[in-house]
Structures are given as structure tokens and as C-alpha cells.
Amino acid sequence: MSVETVVEPGSKHNIKAARQAYYDKISKFHMTPLWEVLKDLVTPEPKTSLKPALWKFADVKRLMMEAGEVITAEEAERRVLVLENPGMPGKSRITNSLFSGIQLILPGEIADVHRHVSSAIRFVLEGEGAYTAVEGEKSQMKHGDFIITANWAPHDHGNPGKQPVMWLDVLDMPTVNHFEASFAEHFDEKMQKTDHEDGDSFERYASGVLPDGMPAMTNRSPVINYPYAKMRPILTRLKDTGDIDKRHGARVRYANPINGGPVLPTMGAYLALLPKGFAGEPYRSTDGTIFACAEGHGTTIIDGKPFEWGVNDVFVIPPWKRYSHNAASESVLFSISDRPAQEALGLWREGN
């Protein structure tokens, strides 16, 4: 090969071809060049294929009730419509780490007791008369209640009432499956025995005292249900004294009363009151966040686009996308994300 041919335009092609031949050769040994993918692996800022999205409750309810006609809760095991992020269709997830769905239980139905490694939370949207039984406590489900089902906790649902009941489910399934650490188990009986009455764990653990001699429970909260009726007045107290964050509003974090930590190691949740006319300052963080509106209506600008929400609407903000809340009337937003997991790993960042 002469010097002239090396500097000719064709030489680039030759280098490319030589590299490709080399890549083909090493691929037979299950090796691949890092330098071809490094820029996509170590990005200067978070990169996501997730999209912001909003589910209007009117649509969700109509379609959910249709599901009630085509399948029973028993046949489905859990009658849930997955809220799938439009940026990741077919992946059964709303963010990379979290699953989210809407569950419906009709009067007279039960959803059998089972347990799994994935932790779950329920945020009750509409209807009354259903219960979730977790670890021996039978918890009545009311609008705005926040119910946790920790890793491996037996749980079943039932609706002896007269109304269809719908709630938001959020589970860390994609995180568990990322680690390929999933286990699940069914029981012979349909319902677990419940000897703890409604509200027992809240009264027992979240009243400023703790049962003496109880085992340390630091990676999850012992409280099963954080009732909206107990949380909502705290938001009003914060608002009335002006304790309103310029980005998040008057906000409380659902906490483990044993150590003040998150309710679950993989998921953390908040409840925020936005006063009427609230115009939030821009915010972003590395935890993709799911919101559900418990009261009021308003607009959240996500990555420059407005998303209008009302009662029981659900929306999602991808990681590191800038957003700001605006409330047209006094509003309450529930939110949940994988922040505790990111914090435990030293990954979590926030900005404006």
C-alpha cells in the first residue's frame, strides 16, 4: 500500500472496514469494543426514553368498568390495567423502575391472598366498601388512603360493599426483575385471617409511642394504612402557617415512624397541598415521579408542555425532566417514586 492511498478519501472506509472485521472477530469470543458505546453509557446528564404522560380518570374509569364485564377479579387474579409509559410500550412499566396500574374490585368480589418479593402501595381513588388485608390487618379503603404492602407481606383484597372500588397500584416489580430476584407464592385459603382491626398499625406505631420491646423494623414502615382523614388536616396546618415549599407546596413525606425513613426501601411517597393560584417554581430530580390528584385541578408544565389534571387523574414525570405545578383551585397531589432506592445507592440528584 502506497502513502498516497492512505491519505485518499477511501482510507477512512478502509479503517472502518478493518475495525468492523476486528469487531466481528472478537464478537465470536463474546467481546465488544467499549469505545463504540461509551458515550451512550456514561452520559453527562440523565438520558431517558420515557415520556411524560397523563391518564384522565374519566377514560380510566370507563375502560376499567368495561374490564369488569370481560373478566372477574378471580379469573384475573388481580383486575388491573397497566399504565404503560408511552415511551416504553410493552414493558409493563410507568418508569424504568416502577410498575403502575389501576385496579378495580366490584361488589362481592375478592382478590385471593398471595405474597411476592415486590413491594406495593395502593392510593385509593374512587368508591368505598372495599378492604385490603395486609399482614393480619384488615384496612378499609377510602379515597386518598395510602396503603403499603411490604416485600413478602401476604395481602388480599375484597369488596363486601355496594360500590365498585378503584385504586392506583404502584409496585417495584421492574426493580426486582432488574435484579432477577422475583419470588411469589399463593396460599390454599382465599383470604388471610385478620385479627388486627382497621387502623391498628397506625394507632400502634404512628402515635408518638412505640410498643416496648418490638423488633427493630428499619427498612420498611410497620404502618399499613396512612388514612387520608389523618393526613389531610396536617396539610392544612402547614398551609395555614405558611410552610409552603415554592416548588412542592405544603408537603408531607410518608415516613416510617421507627426511624423517620421512607415507608419502603424501594419507594417513597409524598402528599402535597397546592393553595389556589399556586404557581410552583421549576424543579427536576433523577427519580421519575408518578402523581395522582386527590383534590382540585390544575396544570403541570412538564418539559415545556402543559398537562391538565383533575381529581383521580394520574400523570408521570420522567427522570430529570423539568416541571412546575400550577393550581387553579386548592389541590392535593399524591406522588411516589424510587427516590429511597436512588438515595441508598448515592445516585439521587435534584435541581431546578
Ligand SMILES: [Fe+2]
Ligand atoms: Fe399482590
